[in-house]
Amino acid sequence: MDDVRFAVLGTGGIGRRTLEVSQHKDGLTAVAACDRNGVAVDHGGLDVEELLEATEGNIASGPQDDMATDGGAAAATEGVKQHGDQAGVVASEQGRPTETPIDDVIAESDAIDAVLIALPNLEHDFIPRVAERFAEADYEGVLVDVLKRSRVIGMLDDREEQLTESGITFVCGAGATPGFLTGAAALAAQSFVEVEEVEIWWGVGLKSGYEDNRGTVREDIAHLDGYDIETAREMSEAEIEELIDEHDGVLEFHDMEHADDVLLERAGICDAEDVHVGGVLDVRSDEKPTTTTVSVTGTTFDGETGTNTFQLDDVTSMEANVNGPALGYLKAGVRNNRAGHYGVFGPADLMPRF
Amino acid sequence: MDDVRFAVLGTGGIGRRTLEVSQHKDGLTAVAACDRNGVAVDHGGLDVEELLEATEGNIASGPQDDMATDGGAAAATEGVKQHGDQAGVVASEQGRPTETPIDDVIAESDAIDAVLIALPNLEHDFIPRVAERFAEADYEGVLVDVLKRSRVIGMLDDREEQLTESGITFVCGAGATPGFLTGAAALAAQSFVEVEEVEIWWGVGLKSGYEDNRGTVREDIAHLDGYDIETAREMSEAEIEELIDEHDGVLEFHDMEHADDVLLERAGICDAEDVHVGGVLDVRSDEKPTTTTVSVTGTTFDGETGTNTFQLDDVTSMEANVNGPALGYLKAGVRNNRAGHYGVFGPADLMPRF
Numbered sequence: 001m002d003d004v005r006f007a008v009l010g011t012g013g014i015g016r017r018t019l020e021v022s023q024h025k026d027g028l029t030a031v032a033a034c035d036r037n038g039v040a041v042d043h044g045g046l047d048v049e050e051l052l053e054a055t056e057g058n059i060a061s062g063p064q065d066d067m068a069t070d071g072g073a074a075a076a077t078e079g080v081k082q083h084g085d086q087a088g089v090v091a092s093e094q095g096r097p098t099e100t101p102i103d104d105v106i107a108e109s110d111a112i113d114a115v116l117i118a119l120p121n122l123e124h125d126f127i128p129r130v131a132e133r134f135a136e137a138d139y140e141g142v143l144v145d146v147l148k149r150s151r152v153i154g155m156l157d158d159r160e161e162q163l164t165e166s167g168i169t170f171v172c173g174a175g176a177t178p179g180f181l182t183g184a185a186a187l188a189a190q191s192f193v194e195v196e197e198v199e200i201w202w203g204v205g206l207k208s209g210y211e212d213n214r215g216t217v218r219e220d221i222a223h224l225d226g227y228d229i230e231t232a233r234e235m236s237e238a239e240i241e242e243l244i245d246e247h248d249g250v251l252e253f254h255d256m257e258h259a260d261d262v263l264l265e266r267a268g269i270c271d272a273e274d275v276h277v278g279g280v281l282d283v284r285s286d287e288k289p290t291t292t293t294v295s296v297t298g299t300t301f302d303g304e305t306g307t308n309t310f311q312l313d314d315v316t317s318m319e320a321n322v323n324g325p326a327l328g329y330l331k332a333g334v335r336n337n338r339a340g341h342y343g344v345f346g347p348a349d350l351m352p353r354f
Numbered sequence: 355m356d357d358v359r360f361a362v363l364g365t366g367g368i369g370r371r372t373l374e375v376s377q378h379k380d381g382l383t384a385v386a387a388c389d390r391n392g393v394a395v396d397h398g399g400l401d402v403e404e405l406l407e408a409t410e411g412n413i414a415s416g417p418q419d420d421m422a423t424d425g426g427a428a429a430a431t432e433g434v435k436q437h438g439d440q441a442g443v444v445a446s447e448q449g450r451p452t453e454t455p456i457d458d459v460i461a462e463s464d465a466i467d468a469v470l471i472a473l474p475n476l477e478h479d480f481i482p483r484v485a486e487r488f489a490e491a492d493y494e495g496v497l498v499d500v501l502k503r504s505r506v507i508g509m510l511d512d513r514e515e516q517l518t519e520s521g522i523t524f525v526c527g528a529g530a531t532p533g534f535l536t537g538a539a540a541l542a543a544q545s546f547v548e549v550e551e552v553e554i555w556w557g558v559g560l561k562s563g564y565e566d567n568r569g570t571v572r573e574d575i576a577h578l579d580g581y582d583i584e585t586a587r588e589m590s591e592a593e594i595e596e597l598i599d600e601h602d603g604v605l606e607f608h609d610m611e612h613a614d615d616v617l618l619e620r621a622g623i624c625d626a627e628d629v630h631v632g633g634v635l636d637v638r639s640d641e642k643p644t645t646t647t648v649s650v651t652g653t654t655f656d657g658e659t660g661t662n663t664f665q666l667d668d669v670t671s672m673e674a675n676v677n678g679p680a681l682g683y684l685k686a687g688v689r690n691n692r693a694g695h696y697g698v699f700g701p702a703d704l705m706p707r708f
Contacts, residue, residue: 312662
């Protein structure tokens, strides 16, 4: 476990921050990164600082063109287009242009232990299809994503046989929520023999991080009343600004379709329907509008009903709470992969089996 | 993982409650239990209800005589003696008398996946020596303990080679603290790239649970100013009552030697010296005198310093917070053991490798 070589697909907010955070972690070496126009590979370890400078301003970009998806992905790659074709990985001294970035990473994957899929996932089947391509190439290793939507888990499960045959350990929903907070809920549940409710309530202040995380904001908008994935995907940047103005920069969400529900159910913690996710996003302040809290209510073996809580300090940014856990789950995935545990795993599956 | 057959050494408070809690968990079958005078084995599954009734009143009892330890263990087995030789496991319809309870369990261990060592550990080397005996018998499986003292971890590490050769996965410190709260600290640390301090502060109200947990109270007393392991071990029950009276039933502890420190350090979370454990024990009320809280202070990759917190509801009993996690870590141990991961593991080692 002392040396994990990993790749990042996508160099938007999440991909770039993960590269940055990995420099603080022992035993993690970034060996490949790509976006829609370029790929950089160095099995001895990428120069992360240089790559980060070169990709500054990438907005949730990813190699969607390579995927031959329909126009839906276009909005998410807009940011890159604004910077012109020379922005992103190709602008790095380590990068080279390519029309097939994902295939280029797959071609190097014999020497890659884990791949973080940091691509926008407004297309539900996008990540499952990326996983399929790795499986078709007989990749043996770990794939990690930070997807959010419950329904995607089922799409991955549908491909579990193929992933297992290839030798892939797929860790899904390994960001903040689902991810960090799903693990916290699994842990907090351990006082109880029966869990009645899990409430995940998040606060994000995203003033200075807004540009870097437009893809995430767009995805969140799809959870508002009167919106869905399709309408959010089709909104222009101007329409999004207008919506944000109407709410004075503060968007509140209830009963979001976040995969924490199915991921806790599959780990045996509670029923999916007893999990509720909501939160408040303020794009005009870096202060969190509310404190991120996981509350787990259950009954102990001796008949008491109570609520355990896990709270993140308001000063911890969304980025800090996505990327640290994502790399932790990535390492846990590698450990499982090396032990021969293949298939689809959620964050709670990687916790001690309470 | 669907069927874990486990044994419990010792049927004092922790052993009995673990048997009770296991009935609420899927895939766990209790197949053996022993105390100093008796052993019960049924590979088809013990009748836990009957065994619990028969062992009612056992006080932190364990098969110490079998270990040929010195007089130190005598105090901890006093409770059983008060009930006479027919109390405990021998009083159960499933039990039979024995002078070698641990050897009797070892003799059956081919069909046992995991063994919870729920014995009093005022003798520091007692648990390491039990582990040795399993290794000498070439046991391949999991040993779990709920020990507390930091120094015992080193004694286990000294035996790691022997444990590994035998095929033993030893999970140490898998109760509440260390254990549940160590895992919570490892999780809460994930927002940070540098952890500055971990503070574990517990509250226990132990009026109705006092009789069942005299061994634990005695061990806690050793942490008070002016006391140590030896003095606490040699105190008579009357002396303990006197001490408790002097404090009006409420004992407050600071800078306890709890293995959370070395267990967090070995998992790479922080330095042992930055971990502080304390708490308040009230033996005259079942209300917790203070709320059990884990506070992890650290710095994020983007330079903010903050504190994440994990709190247990005051209504959750010490027993609930020891036994649920102990069984969870036991399952995690089995998963690791089946994957060929042998040696000594702490709770934080079993968390995703952040």
